[in-house]
Amino acid sequence: MTLVTDLRAVLGAEDVMVEPVELHLYSKDASLMRGQPTCVVFPRDAGEVAEVVRIAEAHHVPIVARGAGTGLAAGASPTEGGIVLVTMAMSDIEIDPENRTAWVGAGVINLDLSKVAIAHGLYFAPDPSSQSACTIGGNVANNSGGPHCLSEGSTTSHVLGMEVVLAGGEIVVLGGKAPDPPGLDLKGAIVGSEGTLGIVTRALVRLLPIDPDVRTLLMDFPSVEDAARTVSDVISAGLVPAALELMDQRMVQAVENWLQAGLPTEAAAVLLAEVVGETDGVEPQARLIAEIAKQNRAGSVEIAGSVEHRALLWKARKSAFGAIAQLAPDYYLHDAVVPRTRLVETMKAVYDVADRYDLTMLNVFHAGDGNLHPLIAFDASDPEINARVHQAGEEIVALCLEAGGALSGEHGIGIEKRDLMRFNFSELDLDAQARLKEVFDPRGVFNPTKILPEGSRCFDFGGVRRELPDGVWV
Amino acid sequence: MTYHPAHISWLQVEIPAAPASAFQVAPKTVRDVENILRYCSERDLVVQVWGGGSHSGFGSPPEPDFVMSMERLDDVETWEPDDLTIVVGAGARIETIEGMLAERNQTLVMPERPGAATIGGVIAAGISSLRRGRLYSTRERVLETSMVTGDGRVVRSGGRVVKNVTGYDLHRLAVGAFGSLGVIVSVCLKLWPTPPGSATVLVDDLDHAAAIVRPLATLEVDGQVMVYLQGTEAEVETQTERLGGKATTGLDWPSNPTGAWEWSLRMPPARTTEALARLPEGWPYLAVHGVGEVRLASDSHHGAEELRSWAESAGGHLVMSQGDPTLFDPWGAPPPALQVQRRLIAEFDPKRILNPGRLPGGL
Numbered sequence: 061m062t063l064v065t066d067l068r069a070v071l072g073a074e075d076v077m078v079e080p081v082e083l084h085l086y087s088k089d090a091s092l093m094r095g096q097p098t099c100v101v102f103p104r105d106a107g108e109v110a111e112v113v114r115i116a117e118a119h120h121v122p123i124v125a126r127g128a129g130t131g132l133a134a135g136a137s138p139t140e141g142g143i144v145l146v147t148m149a150m151s152d153i154e155i156d157p158e159n160r161t162a163w164v165g166a167g168v169i170n171l172d173l174s175k176v177a178i179a180h181g182l183y184f185a186p187d188p189s190s191q192s193a194c195t196i197g198g199n200v201a202n203n204s205g206g207p208h209c210l211s212e213g214s215t216t217s218h219v220l221g222m223e224v225v226l227a228g229g230e231i232v233v234l235g236g237k238a239p240d241p242p243g244l245d246l247k248g249a250i251v252g253s254e255g256t257l258g259i260v261t262r263a264l265v266r267l268l269p270i271d272p273d274v275r276t277l278l279m280d281f282p283s284v285e286d287a288a289r290t291v292s293d294v295i296s297a298g299l300v301p302a303a304l305e306l307m308d309q310r311m312v313q314a315v316e317n318w319l320q321a322g323l324p325t326e327a328a329a330v331l332l333a334e335v336v337g338e339t340d341g342v343e344p345q346a347r348l349i350a351e352i353a354k355q356n357r358a359g360s361v362e363i364a365g366s367v368e369h370r371a372l373l374w375k376a377r378k379s380a381f382g383a384i385a386q387l388a389p390d391y392y393l394h395d396a397v398v399p400r401t402r403l404v405e406t407m408k409a410v411y412d413v414a415d416r417y418d419l420t421m422l423n424v425f426h427a428g429d430g431n432l433h434p435l436i437a438f439d440a441s442d443p444e445i446n447a448r449v450h451q452a453g454e455e456i457v458a459l460c461l462e463a464g465g466a467l468s469g470e471h472g473i474g475i476e477k478r479d480l481m482r483f484n485f486s487e488l489d490l491d492a493q494a495r496l497k498e499v500f501d502p503r504g505v506f507n508p509t510k511i512l513p514e515g516s517r518c519f520d521f522g523g524v525r526r527e528l529p530d531g532v533w534v
Numbered sequence: 535m536t537y538h539p540a541h542i543s544w545l546q547v548e549i550p551a552a553p554a555s556a557f558q559v560a561p562k563t564v565r566d567v568e569n570i571l572r573y574c575s576e577r578d579l580v581v582q583v584w585g586g587g588s589h590s591g592f593g594s595p596p597e598p599d600f601v602m603s604m605e606r607l608d609d610v611e612t613w614e615p616d617d618l619t620i621v622v623g624a625g626a627r628i629e630t631i632e633g634m635l636a637e638r639n640q641t642l643v644m645p646e647r648p649g650a651a652t653i654g655g656v657i658a659a660g661i662s663s664l665r666r667g668r669l670y671s672t673r674e675r676v677l678e679t680s681m682v683t684g685d686g687r688v689v690r691s692g693g694r695v696v697k698n699v700t701g702y703d704l705h706r707l708a709v710g711a712f713g714s715l716g717v718i719v720s721v722c723l724k725l726w727p728t729p730p731g732s733a734t735v736l737v738d739d740l741d742h743a744a745a746i747v748r749p750l751a752t753l754e755v756d757g758q759v760m761v762y763l764q765g766t767e768a769e770v771e772t773q774t775e776r777l778g779g780k781a782t783t784g785l786d787w788p789s790n791p792t793g794a795w796e797w798s799l800r801m802p803p804a805r806t807t808e809a810l811a812r813l814p815e816g817w818p819y820l821a822v823h824g825v826g827e828v829r830l831a832s833d834s835h836h837g838a839e840e841l842r843s844w845a846e847s848a849g850g851h852l853v854m855s856q857g858d859p860t861l862f863d864p865w866g867a868p869p870p871a872l873q874v875q876r877r878l879i880a881e882f883d884p885k886r887i888l889n890p891g892r893l894p895g896g897l
Contacts, residue, residue, distance in 0.1 A: 158804035203699045214697060216706065217674045232870045237802035238850040239671070239827050240660055240710065242894040243869030244878060248673070248706030252699050269747050296616035298639055298727030338747065341769040397695045401617045429697040430617075466693035467700040477700075484700050485690065492689040493702040495881040499874060511701065 095138035106261040110229035125255040127195030133474030166197025182267035185212040203252030205470035207303040210428040221264030257500035271336035275346040276364040280327030287329035304428030321376035388437035396460035397469035431469035490516040572686035585655025591856035593892035624654025646787035660710025667824040679705040681716030684883025712892035715882040731770035737779040791818035793831030796856035865894030
């Protein structure tokens, strides 16, 4: 029996696609790396996913789970071929307002969850800029962040449980609505594992009550450093706003051309801050942020009064990457994170790198978390520029690590940063991570070759050579 | 072998509250921890890791051969107040560190009345602050861990930044793992600012507490509901008025109920009030509303079986944190994916010398 015949026997012919045009469509995510899948499947529930896993194991073929494909690190690109498993058909939402939780199918779009939850006065905190397209399954796989994760944490802080298909097609439910489930926190390891440990089919997520009041501040500065220093000063003044987002002038101009949100295009940097809570709390907090901004040479400080104005400012922030298309046909969006105290000097160094390589760089990022997103706009059809973009990118990552930072704040490792993992971790650290991967996926079918660089497993540690399990992909 | 047994003998100490029959050591460096664990792994010696002894009642552990106190690994490596992060040895006492952080109006968001509890101990036992409904649990505060595995490897996971998706999150697995994957030797934690205003407000019942959407905590101790507020002074003042109960300035945290038997009842949050109505007669309690955590004490285990079977049928757990494991099963229903958990532990502690018997499901 062929792979496709086996899959069709379980899923039906229409849910196993092999048309070249479809294979091409699912051959990459939002990164630049493309693979060549054998087929694309659309299972409807955990039972069907379990069948796909068993068939993949029997045929020694990889499975790459995929939501909307908005990932930027090639985590969902089928670079080793095999089966692309699209989660979109698993799209049920079951809200439990009393416990402020929801069971959500992996294929549910992030924004759709909050749209349903709002009827109960609740929302899902992680809000990546791609939230109108990306799925909850993808958020779980990447431990996605977003502007509002500053005070509430990334996806991992909001996943209380999950239904997941493990190796051998075993379906388990981990965690639940009660706090501190006994035993090892396996779901904690699965969140952010980019589909390499198993396939999450449903997630039990925490929903937060919508705060009674909110203030959104728009502040402009004569330099990026002034804006970055404001961010550091706000944090050290003991305030953790709901969001603190920074845009540089190039980015502001690009967005303004596109959206006309009323952003100050003549300023060198714009800071967007948001505080939420009770009315008597947000007022003084907003005033304090404005004061700190003024001390750091802020030009104007505008506090968005209406719901519409707020929505427009956030639309401007979240549309930033879409606005790039006016400048150049391609862009390379980086993601790195540094301690917040090193933000000012890191930003300077990042601009220096762009200047040295003569590249057009724009910045819009989660300043409050120290999470940088330098974006290089370029034309990928020119191989000479390609090489410069790549080199500049590596330098930026290196300088962030040198500042005590990490490789990725929210986009993931995938293939893009896999080979940089050695700069972030020791051999023993990587070996421990490789052991985790092996325990979950002894036959190596779940999104192989992602996250860990080749040879992460130190087989010689302790002088004992380990036996490889049957069928392992090495 | 790069060490001599004498190096281990030199680390011998007396730990008054720990099992006396065991060889008691207090490593001074991470290298000492590696050596002790290799020594014990090679000889199949069971090691009980000792923090402050506050949470040593979980599970059904065998008599240890070694007790390893982490008290000397208590250095603050870096504290970046402006970054709201700290890197600290796992043996540091929560009380000591909180005292230091208070000078800059910051907090670990760990248990409010920690006694002798250490940071590493609280992380390993998965114990959280009473403020967790607003400021999240201990799990969400751990940004990085360095662990020494049972066979003596130093493994670091996470990073010293507040947002990070680099690699697999072994540091999350370490929370609540009772040291089964490794002894936590140092951690980087996400701190939180403590605003100037705060109040503790006694209210008539839970309905009155609902006037504030996200208070710092809503607790109930033996029938008395208390709302904890924190923010600017003006904010706390108006919220106190809105709640309308008897208020005191500052945060007056209750102690955990104590007894020969102690319990942690973990329920879906909406079932908390029902759980309190089902407690056996005379069990003192401290309930964290909105979270579903209820801390309990009792003189005996009578009534615990009924409470557990109801809790489990309602999606919760009744965990014994202190008592006699020969009389009552400390954990109840085994957790899911036991095979995966067992194989994971085998990769990190192949001889199973680290705190065996602490976890549920015979792990």
